[in-house]
Amino acid sequence: xxxxxxxxxxxxxxxxxxxxxxxxxxxxxxxxxxxxxxxxxxxxxxxxxxxxxxxxxxxxxxxxxxxxxxxxxxxxxxxxxxxxxxxxxxxxxxxxxxxxxxxxxxxxxxxxxxxxxxxxxxxxxxxxxxxxxxxxxxxxxxxxxxxxxxxxxxxxxxxxxxxxxxxxxxxxxxxxxxxxxxxxxxxxxxxxxxxxxxxxxxxxxxxxxxxxxxxxxx
Amino acid sequence: xxxxxxxxxxxxxxxxxxxxxxxxxxxxxxxxxxxxxxxxxxxxxxxxxxxxxxxxxxxxxxxxxxxxxxxxxxxxxxxxxxxxxxxxxxxxxxxxxxxxxxxxxxxxxxxxxxxxxxxxxxxxxxxxxxxxxxxxxxxxxxxxxxxxxxxxxxxxxxxxxxxxxxxxxxxxxxxxxxxxxxxxxxxxxxxxxxxxxxxxxxxxxxxxxxxxxxxxxxxxxxxxxxxxxxxxxxxxxxxxxxx
Amino acid sequence: xxxxxxxxxxxxxxxxxxxxxxxxxxxxxxxxxxxxxxxxxxxxxxxxxxxxxxxxxxxxxxxxxxxxxxxxxxxxxxxxxxxxxxxxxxxxxxxxxxxxxxxxxxxxxxxxxxxxxxxxxxxxxxxxxxxxxxxxxxxxxxxxxxxxxxxxxxxxxxxxxxxxxxxxxxxxxxxxxxxxxxxxxxxxxxxxxxxxxxxxxxxxxxx
Numbered sequence: 001x002x003x004x005x006x007x008x009x010x011x012x013x014x015x016x017x018x019x020x021x022x023x024x025x026x027x028x029x030x031x032x033x034x035x036x037x038x039x040x041x042x043x044x045x046x047x048x049x050x051x052x053x054x055x056x057x058x059x060x061x062x063x064x065x066x067x068x069x070x071x072x073x074x075x076x077x078x079x080x081x082x083x084x085x086x087x088x089x090x091x092x093x094x095x096x097x098x099x100x101x102x103x104x105x106x107x108x109x110x111x112x113x114x115x116x117x118x119x120x121x122x123x124x125x126x127x128x129x130x131x132x133x134x135x136x137x138x139x140x141x142x143x144x145x146x147x148x149x150x151x152x153x154x155x156x157x158x159x160x161x162x163x164x165x166x167x168x169x170x171x172x173x174x175x176x177x178x179x180x181x182x183x184x185x186x187x188x189x190x191x192x193x194x195x196x197x198x199x200x201x202x203x204x205x206x207x208x209x210x211x212x213x214x215x216x217x218x
Numbered sequence: 219x220x221x222x223x224x225x226x227x228x229x230x231x232x233x234x235x236x237x238x239x240x241x242x243x244x245x246x247x248x249x250x251x252x253x254x255x256x257x258x259x260x261x262x263x264x265x266x267x268x269x270x271x272x273x274x275x276x277x278x279x280x281x282x283x284x285x286x287x288x289x290x291x292x293x294x295x296x297x298x299x300x301x302x303x304x305x306x307x308x309x310x311x312x313x314x315x316x317x318x319x320x321x322x323x324x325x326x327x328x329x330x331x332x333x334x335x336x337x338x339x340x341x342x343x344x345x346x347x348x349x350x351x352x353x354x355x356x357x358x359x360x361x362x363x364x365x366x367x368x369x370x371x372x373x374x375x376x377x378x379x380x381x382x383x384x385x386x387x388x389x390x391x392x393x394x395x396x397x398x399x400x401x402x403x404x405x406x407x408x409x410x411x412x413x414x415x416x417x418x419x420x421x422x423x424x425x426x427x428x429x430x431x432x433x434x435x436x437x438x439x440x441x442x443x444x445x446x447x448x449x450x451x452x453x454x455x456x457x458x459x460x461x
Numbered sequence: 462x463x464x465x466x467x468x469x470x471x472x473x474x475x476x477x478x479x480x481x482x483x484x485x486x487x488x489x490x491x492x493x494x495x496x497x498x499x500x501x502x503x504x505x506x507x508x509x510x511x512x513x514x515x516x517x518x519x520x521x522x523x524x525x526x527x528x529x530x531x532x533x534x535x536x537x538x539x540x541x542x543x544x545x546x547x548x549x550x551x552x553x554x555x556x557x558x559x560x561x562x563x564x565x566x567x568x569x570x571x572x573x574x575x576x577x578x579x580x581x582x583x584x585x586x587x588x589x590x591x592x593x594x595x596x597x598x599x600x601x602x603x604x605x606x607x608x609x610x611x612x613x614x615x616x617x618x619x620x621x622x623x624x625x626x627x628x629x630x631x632x633x634x635x636x637x638x639x640x641x642x643x644x645x646x647x648x649x650x651x652x653x654x655x656x657x658x659x660x661x662x663x664x665x666x667x668x
């Protein structure tokens with residue numbers, strides 16, 4: 001298990017592993033939005049929570065198809081499925097590796113991008129908290145989507161179409177936490193709901209992912 | 219007494235729908251036509267909304283069937299996952315495009331109705347938003363079916379997607395309610411029709427609902443028959459190759 | 462320990478391919494599957510490995526006994542040979558990789574990134590993976606593809622040592638591994654026949 005995690009992290013950090021692509025995408029988005037919307041701090045401050053959350057979501061999406069596709073191509077996935085590690089655990093580990101290489105860096109860099117978008121000062125802590133609580137759900141749901149489309153040609157586009165609707169509740173509650181935080185309102189309710197979605201997804205979706213993965217390997 | 223599951227046999231299903239389908243189709247046309255003509259021409263204009271209210275006779279049944287179609291797909295997917303009846307999986311496949319079209323009809327008639335009533339084609343009202351999201355789920359489901367070659371793999375994967383999607387669709391519905399209340403408190407556009415609906419409207423509306431239900435049934439039965447024939451054809455080609 | 466396969470039928474892409482396959486392999490024995498391309502060797506091996514369900518029949522095998530090696534070796538290009546091997550050793554809960562490296566003649570390549578290996582060297586790494594699994598039943602699909610004569614002999618020795626140590630092997634191969642004791646099973650007679658059509662009706666499975 002640890003070995004699988006370490007291998008996936010090592011693969012991500014080695015040359016060609018794609019680490020940092022999502023981060024760069026997130027950064028570019030935060031630069032492009034003001035260029036498109038205009039430089040007024042008031043306007044940007046209003047849309048900043050939404051842009052940051054949508055950006056995090058898209059950055060996450062960008063690296064999803066790598067979760068299983070590479071292992072599928074070189075045969076590792078067949079071998080993993082016959083290995084003594086339960087496939088459910090392997091799937092969870094892969095989601096964790098994806099979060100550590102994509103979600104966590106996004107959480108850490110988000111305050112800097114908040115600065116670019118004139119995010120109100122009160123909202124920073126909630127931006128970090130909401131992304132910290134919400135991005136694991138993005139990785140787990142994305143892993144399910146990646147497992148669904150693993151053997152398919154043109155899987156990448158289909159993956160976005162399948163996964164993005166599943167991201168809606170996370171996005172709504174996550175962005176809501178930040179915008180309420182920005183207005184100085186209580187954030188308990190959306191934060192609790194966001195945490196609930198993450199907890200539920202982490203608990204249940206690996207079973208669904210492992211199931212569809214087995215079907216795809218058959 | 220024949221068991222219900224016997225109809226899960228493709229042959230039995232085809233034989234039964236052979237005579238059932240024309241009856242259901244005729245009933246669908248008759249009931250829907252009755253309901254619509256009744257609704258459009260033999261109901262009084264609403265004192266507030268005028269004659270525009272009559273679009274309700276298409277809008278509400280379509281919206282209702284859009285949701286029911288997904289529920290039917292969910293049940294059919296469960297039946298496939300648990301009992302492995304091919305007809306069930308194919309019925310779910312056949313229902314998806316019908317559900318998608320119903321969702322579209324619901325959205326379009328809603329926009330047409332909303333324009334004179336609210337002065338806008340679209341509002342990010344929770345109910346409207348939920349329907350837009352439902353449409354995305356239908357699109358994903360149909361796209362996944364069409365992307366997979368092997369029919370059994372396709373049935374398995376789409377069934378799991380349907381289950382997971384249902385959970386997230388319900389979550390999205392509540393998220394949409396929460397989201398709009400949270401941002402635009404007070405600025406509400408009530409879409410609830412029939413809050414004080416008279417029987418003069420209710421009777422034709424119910425007729426239309428039954429009619430749309432029958433239309434859905436007709437299309438799903440016809441679609442399932444097509445899918446069964448398509449699979450049969452695949453199987454025959456495979457036989458040729460094996461022999 | 463015995464691997465028993467009784468009356469096994471398996472399918473590929475929804476089409477029945479093999480039926481009535483029965484054999485049993487005991488400790489120290491090897492079974493070589495033969496048959497023309499497309500006769501279902503890979504499908505049978507995947508079924509035995511548990512990657513796909515059998516249509517019917519039984520596979521009796523002690524749990525956690527099978528190590529499967531497919532056409533693709535599951536090698537990560539950016540990891541070194543030793544890292545690749547250590548990963549699989551850790552997954553199977555065995556930590557010893559040096560013997561395997563030595564036996565497959567990979568010691569000199571241990572620190573080289575797998576992307577710089579030749580096809581035959583990759584194949585040797587893939588087979589070294591089998592040795593670190595510590596599993597008694599090897600299920601091998603064309604293990605000698607892209608190996609040179611010396612490496613084939615090397616691999617034959619490894620398999621013989623594995624058998625001598627009480628292991629067993631089921632493999633699909635066209636090359637003589639120099640295992641005269643290996644039993645040979647030709648899969649051609651087990652080709653699935655067309656199901657009866659009956660009166661042109663179709664049944665539950667459409668076939």
